Amino acid sequence: MRTTVILSGGMDSAVLLYKLLGEGDIVNTVSVDYGQRHRRELICAERLSARVGVHHDVIDMTSLGRLLKGSSQSDPTVDVPFGRYDEPSMKQTVVPNRNMVLLAAAGAVAIANRADRLAYGAHGGDHAIYPDCRPEFVYALAKAFQLCDWHPVHLVAPLSAMHKGEIAVLGGRLRVPFQDTWTCYVGGDEPCGKCGACVERAEAFEFAHLKDPLIGGYYNAW
Amino acid sequence: MRTTVILSGGMDSAVLLYKLLGEGDIVNTVSVDYGQRHRRELICAERLSARVGVHHDVIDMTSLGRLLKGSSQSDPTVDVPFGRYDEPSMKQTVVPNRNMVLLAAAGAVAIANRADRLAYGAHGGDHAIYPDCRPEFVYALAKAFQLCDWHPVHLVAPLSAMHKGEIAVLGGRLRVPFQDTWTCYVGGDEPCGKCGACVERAEAFEFAHLKDPLIGGYYNAW
Numbered sequence: 001m002r003t004t005v006i007l008s009g010g011m012d013s014a015v016l017l018y019k020l021l022g023e024g025d026i027v028n029t030v031s032v033d034y035g036q037r038h039r040r041e042l043i044c045a046e047r048l049s050a051r052v053g054v055h056h057d058v059i060d061m062t063s064l065g066r067l068l069k070g071s072s073q074s075d076p077t078v079d080v081p082f083g084r085y086d087e088p089s090m091k092q093t094v095v096p097n098r099n100m101v102l103l104a105a106a107g108a109v110a111i112a113n114r115a116d117r118l119a120y121g122a123h124g125g126d127h128a129i130y131p132d133c134r135p136e137f138v139y140a141l142a143k144a145f146q147l148c149d150w151h152p153v154h155l156v157a158p159l160s161a162m163h164k165g166e167i168a169v170l171g172g173r174l175r176v177p178f179q180d181t182w183t184c185y186v187g188g189d190e191p192c193g194k195c196g197a198c199v200e201r202a203e204a205f206e207f208a209h210l211k212d213p214l215i216g217g218y219y220n221a222w
Numbered sequence: 223m224r225t226t227v228i229l230s231g232g233m234d235s236a237v238l239l240y241k242l243l244g245e246g247d248i249v250n251t252v253s254v255d256y257g258q259r260h261r262r263e264l265i266c267a268e269r270l271s272a273r274v275g276v277h278h279d280v281i282d283m284t285s286l287g288r289l290l291k292g293s294s295q296s297d298p299t300v301d302v303p304f305g306r307y308d309e310p311s312m313k314q315t316v317v318p319n320r321n322m323v324l325l326a327a328a329g330a331v332a333i334a335n336r337a338d339r340l341a342y343g344a345h346g347g348d349h350a351i352y353p354d355c356r357p358e359f360v361y362a363l364a365k366a367f368q369l370c371d372w373h374p375v376h377l378v379a380p381l382s383a384m385h386k387g388e389i390a391v392l393g394g395r396l397r398v399p400f401q402d403t404w405t406c407y408v409g410g411d412e413p414c415g416k417c418g419a420c421v422e423r424a425e426a427f428e429f430a431h432l433k434d435p436l437i438g439g440y441y442n443a444w
Binding site: 067141 | 279281282283286289321322323329354356359369
């Protein structure tokens with residue numbers, strides 16, 4: 001099975017990469033640069049790929065990102081909200097059609113490399129504020145992936161039944177180098193600790209009884 | 223109804239633009255630059271949008287195009303085949319996942335502009351060699367578009383029941399400025415007249431009893 005892995009550089013897709021490494025032939029990893037505020041995740045994706053010796057492609061979509069006004073993650077004039085994901089202010093972190101763009105572009109690279117599977121790290125704990133994280137969206141797009149080429153691509157989300165705490169547990173078991181993952185939405189040199197993404201990461205590490213290497217003294221690894 | 227029109231600069235999407243102009247509020251037009259060999263079509267899309275006074279965005283996806291080896295339309299090392307579309311050699315004109323990428327990116331711009339509809343010029347005569355021109359692919363992707371955002375986007379293909387000859391007839395009635403459309407796949411300064419795209423365009427104009435302004439003396443318009 002030839003698999004292309006979408007690697008954002010966050011902890012979920014890092015765990016996915018390490019999980020799939022043991023399951024078959026990973027062809028390549030793909031990241032999308034849409035001008036995201038938290039650009040450190042792209043550096044993490046590059047480091048993770050180099051660690052496991054897999055070719056990594058970054059697709060430059062900053063041109064598209066500039067057209068997507070109104071999201072804190074692609075529009076520098078909109079602030080990142082602080083708090084938990086269940087607060088209404090978090091809606092401003094939604095990037096229009098982000099997942100379809102990401103999956104379509106990575107799928108093109110997968111097809112060009114004759115991969116059979118396109119794997120990405122959507123999971124059960126993904127939040128109700130993101131419409132394109134809903135399983136029904138993924139199913140509809142998976143159907144389109146069966147039809148988009150004569151060489152069909154199976155879109156799979158192997159972490160979809162897990163919540164983020166369970167993903168941290170799995171990552172601990174697989175010895176994922178979490179110091180080479182990035183989660184904070186703000187885009188500073190250190191995790192802010194206050195945005196929804198940071199709060200959720202902290203809860204996942206707590207659930208897994210793991211210490212986050214990005215926090216406190218461990219941060220010197222960067 | 224706020225509509226975003228995907229405008230390639232070819233004759234089909236030009237006719238679609240003129241058809242929709244009379245039907246409601248066109249918000250904007252969107253083209254995708256994937257490094258296509260026939261770059262004149264992007265100039266045509268810009269000219270057409272300026273003629274009708276609609277804002278035109280070009281999304282630069284040349285970074286993705288460079289990763290898509292093997293297609294004559296995105297890989298400069300692969301020649302454009304000559305002949306009719308029903309010949310096996312035409313398969314090398316297929317760009318991997320082209321339509322999903324195009325629709326996903328244009329859809330992101332549509333959502334950011336709060337459009338209700340995303341219209342594109344797929345039609346009944348699109349060829350069996352292009353898997354992502356099949357109606358079942360479009361239906362699957364339209365379903366995904368209903369789910370990708372809280373503000374659903376209707377993906378519509380108003381020309382889908384017509385063949386290219388009928389589209390030329392409609393374009394003639396709507397006085398579409400065909401001199402500002404580009405079809406040839408080769409990427410020269412004049413239409414080559416021999417590639418599948420040129421052969422098909424010539425047949426469409428013949429069906430409609432129209433003279434193609436790009437051929438012969440009319441070509442001076444450029």
